[in-house]
Amino acid sequence: xxxxxxxxxxxxxxxxxxxxxxxxxxxxxxxxxxxxxxxxxxxxxxxxxxxxxxxxxxxxxxxxxxxxxxxxxxxxxxxxxxxxxxxxxxxxxxxxxxxxxxxxxxxxxxx
Amino acid sequence: xxxxxxxxxxxxxxxxxxxxxxxxxxxxxxxxxxxxxxxxxxxxxxxxxxxxxxxxxxxxxxxxxxxxxxxxxxxxxxxxxxxxxxxxxxxxxxxxxxxxxxxxxxxxxxxxx
Numbered sequence: 001x002x003x004x005x006x007x008x009x010x011x012x013x014x015x016x017x018x019x020x021x022x023x024x025x026x027x028x029x030x031x032x033x034x035x036x037x038x039x040x041x042x043x044x045x046x047x048x049x050x051x052x053x054x055x056x057x058x059x060x061x062x063x064x065x066x067x068x069x070x071x072x073x074x075x076x077x078x079x080x081x082x083x084x085x086x087x088x089x090x091x092x093x094x095x096x097x098x099x100x101x102x103x104x105x106x107x108x109x110x111x
Numbered sequence: 112x113x114x115x116x117x118x119x120x121x122x123x124x125x126x127x128x129x130x131x132x133x134x135x136x137x138x139x140x141x142x143x144x145x146x147x148x149x150x151x152x153x154x155x156x157x158x159x160x161x162x163x164x165x166x167x168x169x170x171x172x173x174x175x176x177x178x179x180x181x182x183x184x185x186x187x188x189x190x191x192x193x194x195x196x197x198x199x200x201x202x203x204x205x206x207x208x209x210x211x212x213x214x215x216x217x218x219x220x221x222x223x224x
Contacts, residue, residue, distance in 0.1 A: 034212070036213075041199060041218065041220075042217065042218070043115075043201050043203070043215030043216055043217055043218055044154065044201070044203075044213075044215050045215070046212035046213065046214075049212065085153075087153065087154075098144075098156060098159060098167075098169065099144065099156065099203075099213060100156060100170070101146070101153045101154040101155070101156075102153055103152070103153045104153050
């Protein structure tokens with residue numbers, strides 16, 4: 001099963017871009033990279049996912065390196081409401097589908 | 112659409128008691144899963160199901176049982192609660208393809224005394 005490694009915590013100034021890195025060096029060719037975030041004690045919320053091309057939606061951008069061993073989630077203009085724990089997840093396929101969460105990055109957006 | 116619902120929101124048990132955490136989804140999703148989250152930790156997969164009648168173990172299955180008799184419901188049973196099972200429990204669902212996002216319920220906060 002592919003594992004992910006993320007920094008424990010990061011700070012970002014409000015209005016600036018937040019760049020959250022993730023390493024997934026053992027990812028397989030057909031596995032996707034997902035990003036979720038968890039605000040306080042709520043259930044995690046989906047942000048974005050991708051296979052090998054860069055992706056963008058209304059919430060964020062996802063940059064995946066060409067070798068697919070790492071990725072970066074970009075929140076282009078961070079607000080105080082983006083303060084949360086961000087999880088990078090690689091979809092695991094072992095005959096069926098399993099999602100393994102890592103420890104995540106605690107992002108604090110500073111006023 | 113109610114999405115993913117979980118009951119109860121809060122529960123206090125004594126050691127050795129049994130209970131069932133309920134999870135239901137109205138999105139006709141095939142895939143459902145249960146996670147636990149201990150204070151300051153990430154989510155850990157307990158059990159998951161890829162359809163009615165099919166379940167499998169995740170990272171931390173010991174002490175928990177599941178069944179999936181319908182597409183909509185995926186209850187989690189604690190047969191003999193232990194203090195180590197004090198945690199927040201999240202249920203999630205998604206479509207069959209692994210490209211689909213997971214939708215999470217609001218969680219059940221369980222305390223075992």
